[in-house]
Amino acid sequence: GAVVSQHPSWVICKSGTSVKIECRSLDFQATTMFWYRQFPKQSLMLMATSNEGSKATYEQGVEKDKFLINHASLTLSTLTVTSAHPEDSSFYICSATSLLQGLGYEQYFGPGTRLTVT
Amino acid sequence: GQQLNQSPQSMFIQEGEDVSMNCTSSSIFNTWLWYKQDPGEGPVLLIALYKAGELTSNGRLTAQFGITRKDSFLNISASIPSDVGIYFCAGLNYGGSQGNLIFGKGTKLSVKP
Numbered sequence: 001g002a003v004v005s006q007h008p009s010w011v012i013c014k015s016g017t018s019v020k021i022e023c024r025s026l027d028f029q030a031t032t033m034f035w036y037r038q039f040p041k042q043s044l045m046l047m048a049t050s051n052e053g054s055k056a057t058y059e060q061g062v063e064k065d066k067f068l069i070n071h072a073s074l075t076l077s078t079l080t081v082t083s084a085h086p087e088d089s090s091f092y093i094c095s096a097t098s099l100l101q102g103l104g105y106e107q108y109f110g111p112g113t114r115l116t117v118t
Numbered sequence: 119g120q121q122l123n124q125s126p127q128s129m130f131i132q133e134g135e136d137v138s139m140n141c142t143s144s145s146i147f148n149t150w151l152w153y154k155q156d157p158g159e160g161p162v163l164l165i166a167l168y169k170a171g172e173l174t175s176n177g178r179l180t181a182q183f184g185i186t187r188k189d190s191f192l193n194i195s196a197s198i199p200s201d202v203g204i205y206f207c208a209g210l211n212y213g214g215s216q217g218n219l220i221f222g223k224g225t226k227l228s229v230k231p
Contacts, residue, residue, distance in 0.1 A: 002163075004160075006160075034218075034219075042223075043206060043221045043222065043223045043224055044161070044206070044221050046218060046219070049218065091158075093160045093161075095160075105149060105210055106149070106151055106163060106166045106210070107151075107163075107219055108163060109153070109160035109161045109162070109163075110160050111159055111160045112158070112159060112160045114158070
C-alpha cells in the first residue's frame with residue numbers, strides 16, 4: 001500500500017518552454033502532497049506543500065509564479081515549471097501523506113522526475 | 119530553523135558487516151523516519167518511529183527514537199550488496215493537517231573495494 005507514481009520519469013525540454021509533472025497516489029487518498037527538488041549528491045529540498053482544493057504553500061525562495069502547483073483531487077497533484085531555464089534542471093520528487101486512511105504523517109515518495117532543460 | 123546532523127556522511131561496507139548511522143537535532147521531533155534512496159529513484163520509507171525510546175525493527179534494520187527526542191539511530195545487521203544506497207533520516211513535527219519533514223544530508227553506503 002501507499003504507492004505514489006510520477007509522470008514522466010524523465011523529460012528534456014528547450015529553454016523557455018513549460019513542463020508539467022504529475023504526481024498520483026495510486027492506492028490511497030492523499031490529504032497533503034509535497035514537492036521537492038534534489039540536486040546531485042544533495043538532500044531533498046522542500047519546494048511547496050499542497051492540500052487538496054487549496055493553494056499551495058511555497059517555501060522561502062521558491063517562486064510560486066514559476067513553479068505552479070495544482071492539487072485538484074485527493075489523488076493528483078501537478079507541478080508545472082514555467083518558462084524553464086537550464087538552472088531548473090534537477091530531480092523533482094513528490095510525496096504524499098494521508099490522514100484519512102490511518103497512514104499517519106509519514107510521507108510516501110514518488111520515483112522522481114528528471115528534468116533537463118537545454 | 120531546525121537542522122539535522124547525520125553521520126557518517128559515507129561509509130564502505132563489506133558483506134556481512136553491521137552498519138550504524140545516526141542523526142541528531144538541535145530541537146525535538148514528534149516522529150523520526152528513515153528512508154533509503156537508490157540512484158535515480160525516490161526515497162523509500164524504511165522505518166517510522168513515533169515515541170521517545172521506541173525501538174523498531176524491519177528485517178535486518180533496527181532504529182531507535184532517542185529518549186530526548188533529539189536523536190535517532192539506524193542499524194543494519196549482516197549487510198548485503200543491495201544495502202548500498204543513500205540513507206536519509208528525517209524528523210517530523212506535525213500540527214494541523216500537515217507535517218513537514220526535515221531531512222538529514224544522508225549517509226552513502228558503498229561496497230568496499
